[in-house]
Amino acid sequence: MLKIENSLLVIVDVQGKLAQLMFEKEKLIANLVRMVKGARILGIPILWNEQNPAGLGSTIPELTGLLTALQPQPKMTFSCCGNPAFMDELRRSGRRQVLLVGIEAHICVYQTAAELLQLGYEVHLVSDAVSSRTLENKQVGIERLRAQGGGDYEHGDDIVRASPHSRSVTFPRNQPIGDMTTTAETAV
16 A cells, blocks of 8 residues: 555656647646645655656646746656666655656656666556557556556546545545645645
8 A cells, every 4th residue: 555655756758749749638637737736735755857858848837837846857768767866866765655657658657667666666657647649558558567566546546545644634535636725735
C-alpha cells in the first residue's frame, strides 16, 4: 500500500508540441493537473523532468503554473535515471515509492520505471496520467511495466483514497482531487 510519507511524484516530459500529439491529450492533461494538485495537497514531493528542452520545448503551461516553486530537471536520456541531478534529488528525498506520470508511456516513462525497479524502488504508474501518440503504444508501456513488477493505478484519485493517512484533508466521495481546494493546497 502506498504511504504518503514514502511517496514521490515523478513527472516525465510533458512538453510543448509533443504533449499536443498524445492520445486523448485533454484527458491526459486534466489528469496530470489532478495528480500535481493532489500531491501538493498531501505534501508529496514532486520531481519534474524535461527531455531535451531546447529541442522539444518547455513543459505545458497547465503544469508549470502549478509547479512554480520547482525547477525541471533537463535530461538527454530517455530514462530520468540517466540524469545524475534527478538521481541525486531522488536519493535525497529518502522516498522509495514512486508515482510515475507523463509521456510517452512506451519510451521515457517505461525506461524510467524499468530502471527505478532495477534500483529497488516501488514504482506505481498512474495509467490515466500517462500517454503516447497512440493507444496501442500507451498500452505497450503499461503492459511492459506490469510484466516487470510495477504497480498500476487506473486513476490518480485511487491513489489518494488508497492511503490510510489523508492528514487533515477530507476527500468527499466521488469528487476528483483536482476539483478540491483546501488551505493545505496553498500551504504546500
